[in-house]
Amino acid sequence: MKFPIFLASMAAGCMLAAADFRGSELFDRNRIVPEGMGVNIHFFDHESGMDALKSLDMRWLRMDITWDRVEREKGVYDFSQVDKLMNDAKARGLRVLAIIDYANKLYEPEQKVISEAGRRAYSAYAAALVRRYAGHDVIWEIWNEPNNSGFWPGNDPGEYMELVKAAVPAMREADPQAVILGPSAYRVAPEYMEACFKAGLFDYVDAVSFHPYRRHRPEEVLDDVVVLRELMRKYRGPGRELPPIVCSEWGFSATQHDGENGQALRVPRAALLSLMAGIDLYIYYDLWNDGGDATNSEHNYGLFTSPPFLMEKPAAVALKTVAKALAGFRFSRRIGAEENPNRFLLEFVSSSGEKRYAHWSDDEKEHEWRVPAGFGMFSRVTMTGQKRIGVYRPGDRLVSGPAVEYLIPEAAKPENWKVLGVLLPAPDAAGPWQAEPSAEAAVRGERLATGVRDLSGAVDYWFRPEKEDFGKTILTGGDLDRSFLTLEFRLDAEGRPSVRHRVRQGQKWLEPIGTNEAVPPGRWTRMTYAAGWEGRRLYINGQMVASAPAELGPVSPAFHIAPAPLKGEAGQLKVISGDGFQL
Incomplete structure (x- = not known):
């Protein structure tokens, strides 16, 4: 293949500069959720579509800048549609991954670029794009799935690399800081990738892109990345920096993955696995359904239904939740x-x-x-x-x-807690509890009136049992005037503590929670029970020993709480209301 002198000199400069892998700062930022997340689209001008994409809280879009739509007359470029896309994206704070594809019948009879004239024309087109949109937060991808015969008949990696070697130097001349990706392979395709690496791909591109489609577990992508990195090390050489990896397309058709709910299960896992694998940009395919045939897999990759309604599918909500739940966080x-x-x-x-x-x-x-x-x-x-x-x-x-x-x-929020009351022990009790609270909360007597119908909070009780107290109830709560119990602290015959209470819904006792560790006789023990919307937890001497999930409603009324008579001693009893109680 022959090049003019200026193209040959650009190629030499390209091979030296590309070793730095432009865009390292950008790809590092992409590791922060959701900076490295985006969606593939299929339109230049669609305000509702752009708004739908923005609503997902993504940061990138990927779009084909199809050659034959821009150059319809040799050497004449109509960028009006591309201008609209770039301006709309910029207005919404979206970056663009632009695919420079496919063949143009002005130069090539087939859907690939293999003639010298075709490569020259493609290179000129690519350079014109890069020059026009320098500074627009755009990165560039050379073709889409050239190892797929539907997009490059014969899928010959040698032919593809000849195009790369022609186009990239022209693009570097137009914008030396342009970030360029390739080969945009369908799946990891080890043989195809290896042929590209062997032919010098690393001398031209700043990141390696691929599309890890699969019918089964998304988690298999981790194996793909291991294979890909091993190949990269083989041809990059020991001790040399590896280029970033970009997942420039990966989607799940509801037709192939158990309907819309099955699709929704896989989408967030793919995004999270990409972060885990060190993939520096993840693009979901695609924004909306490409048709209305539920049996056609190509029609059902979308996160939204097809226009005009563009209704969110479950997968859209699931992907948006990744972006919001982990916003500002990196995988660790x-x-x-x-x-x-x-x-x-x-x-x-x-x-x-x-x-x-x-x-x-x-x-x-x-x-x-x-x-x-x-x-x-x-x-x-x-x-x-x-x-x-x-x-x-x-x-x-x-x-x-x-x-x-x-x-x-969830940070503990003491300001949400309120001490409803403290029942002080006998004046001569010498327990290890904290200093007495304010006089308004502290009382002496046989029981404590909580003053509330729904006790959602904690009961904190100090006691010093003797062996004779084993096998007995040591504290009760409820409407004690009517002997209607809703709360019970017990020690079993071996001295092992447990607690149970009623819930209002169905007025049923919940299963007790407790521990197999007995409390020591003759020593002060602190038993704390927290219950309510946040679940149930039992603490012994400040250490959680048992828990149960949150219930569907508040606990039953506990108008009064009172220690039971003990052979040993009853100490301080404190009742606290509020969510999120923590010792």
């Missing part, structure tokens, strides 16, 4: 893979050090686990952005299934 690590390889528990960290988590399972089964130490208090948010009832803590039981769930920290 996967937790517990060695314990359960089918459960994914991913940690994300903000610049301030705050941590959030996402979890799910990859095998369509439910996997039970306990929240590890160090998580603190957190709330649970569903795949579709619904905050669940309750506040959870280390030791609580959770279940991972195929739907992603987010764990969002």
